[in-house]
Amino acid sequence: MLYRELVEVYQDLDSTTKRLEKTAILANFLGKVGEEDPELLSTVTLLSLGRVFPTWSEEELGIGAKLLMKAISMVVGVSAEDVENQMRETGDIGKATEKLYHKKSQITLFTQPLSIEKVYQNLVKMSKISGKRAQFKKIDYLMELLSASSPTEAKYLTRTVLEELRVGVGEGTIRDAISQAFSIAPEVTERAHMLTNDMGLVAEVALAKGEEGLRELTLKPGKPVKPMLAQLSPGIKQSIEEMGWAICETKYDGIRVQIHRHEGKIDVFTRRLENIAHALPEISDYIQKSFPDQDFIVEGEIIASRDGKPISFQYMLQRVRRKYDIEKMVSKIPLTLYLFDLLYYQKPVLDEPLKKRRKKLESLVKTDPGKLELSTQVIVTPEEIEKANDLFEVSIKGGHEGIMIKDPNAPYMPGIRGKKMLKLKAEPETLDLVVLGGTYGTGKRAHLIGSYLMAIQDENNQLKPLAYAATGLDDNTLQELSDMVEPLIISKMGREVKIEPSIILEIAFSEIVESPESETGYSLRFPVVKRIRNDRGLDEIDTLERVESIFRQSQKS
Known part of the structure; x- marks a missing residue:
C-alpha cells in the first residue's frame, strides 16, 4: 500500500476539527487496509497516531530536530540555516519541509512510489542503530525516504519522525475508529486497549478474531499499562460519605512505578511507561527478596530519603536519569519503595476490588523497613472521619504530600481518571x-x-x-x-x-x-x-x- 494513501488520510483528518468526522475517516481507512493488506494494519494504526512503536516500547528513533533539519537540507539542496529560517517562519517542521520542497524544483524524486511498508521499515532500522557513526547511518535511512517523498509526503514524514503528527487524533479517536471499522462494541475495544496498551495489536485482533478475540486479550507481566489516575478530592468528609467507606493512605511525593516480574526479570516502569530498572538496581533487589518466585505486577511509589525522612523530588530525578556511576548514587541517594496495589499474581487481579487486592498484596510481601514497605493506610467510615484527618496531619508532618482516598470496592482501571480514587494535598492544586x-x-x-x-x-x-x-x-x-x-x-x-x-x-x-x-x-x-x-x-x-x-x-x- 502506498504511503501517499496514508498521507491523504492525514490531510483529511487535518481538514476537520470534528471528532466524529475524524473517526469516520480513520474507520474507512482501517477497514480498507484490513481488506487489502491485513498484515499492515498494526503498522497503519500506530502511524495514524504519529508513532512507530507502542507507548511502552523501549525502542526509539533517536532523531532530534537538528539531525532532521540536516537531512532535509541535504535532500533539498539548501543550507541547514535555510531550513531553520523556514521553520522560524512556519513554526512547524512539516510545513517548513513542504515549502522547501515546492521551492526547489531541481529535486529529483525516485520514480518508484514510497510505500507504507518501506517508510516503516526504514524508521525501525533507524531505531536499531547505535555506536560509532550512528547519526550518519540514521541520516542515510532518513534521506532515502525524504528523497523519494513528494512535498506533502515529506511534510507528514518529518512530523512522524518527531512524533508530532498534528492531525488532532488521539487514542480515543483510534479506539472508536477500530470499533466502527470492525463492528466491535466500543467498551470491548477500550477494555482491550486498557489491558494491552498496544493499539496496533488491538486493531490486528479486532480484524482477525473480532469481539471474542479482543475479550481474550489480557494483562501480561512485562507489558506495562497506564496507571489508574486520581481526581482532586472536594474534602475528606464529602469523599468518604459518597464512597460509603474508604481506604485512606499516605500520598508520597516520589515517582510512581509499576513493577513487573516475568521470567525471573524485574522491570520498573514509570508513569510514562519507561523502564528505569537499570538506574535503580536496589529496587530490583528489594523486590527479589520480598516476593515469592512467581510472575506478578505491583504498583507503588519510590521516594528519595535521608535519615528516614523524604528529601526533594529532584534528588529522585537524579537517580532516574543516572547512566553512569550508579552504585555511587545508590549510597548517596538511598531509596524507599512503598507498595500500594497488586494488578497481577499468577493471573490478572485488577478486576477484583481494591480491598481484596490489597489484602493479597499484604499476604505476599515481606517488608523491609526503610527499603520496601507497604503504604500507610487506614480504613475510614463516615463516623470515623477523624482517622482520615489524623492520617492527613501525620503524612504532612512526615514530609509527604497528603493522602489518597480510595473506593475499597473499585477495580483497577488503567488510564482512567475518576471518583474511585481521589487525592487531597496540603498545597494548592x-x-x-x-x-x-x-x-x-x-x-x-x-x-x-x-x-x-x-x-x-x-x-x-x-x-x-x-x-x-x-x-x-x-x-x-x-x-x-x-x-x-x-x-x-x-x-x-x-x-x-x-x-x-x-x-x-x-x-x-x-x-x-x-x-x-x-x-x-x-x-x-x-x-x-x-x-x-x-x-x-x-x-x-x-x-x-x-x-x-x-x-x-x-x-x-
Missing part, C-alpha cells in the same frame, strides 16, 4: 503543562530563558496555550531548564522562542479565571513553576476538561 515557547531574560539573565509559555491539550489532543510562568525558578533550576530547552528551539524572533513540545513543568497557581482572549477560555492567576516533571510524558499533560473541572469546583466553594 497544580497542573502539569508542556512548554511551547519562552522569552529570554534581561541583564545577568539575558542568556537564560526566564519566562515559559505553557500549554494544555484539548479534546482533540491539540496543544493550547494557557499561561506564561516566570517565577518559582532558582538560578540552578533556571540554568538546567534553559539547557534542556536550547536543543528544542524551533525558531527565534528577538527574545522570543518557539520550542518543540517536550518538556513538562508542574505549575502552581492561585486560581483559574475565565479569559475570553485565551484560546482555551481560561487563564491562571499567579502561575509559579514548582518543578520539572521528567516522569511525565506529553500524553500525560493536563487537559482542558480538567481545567474546566477545577474552575467549576472553585465556583462552588
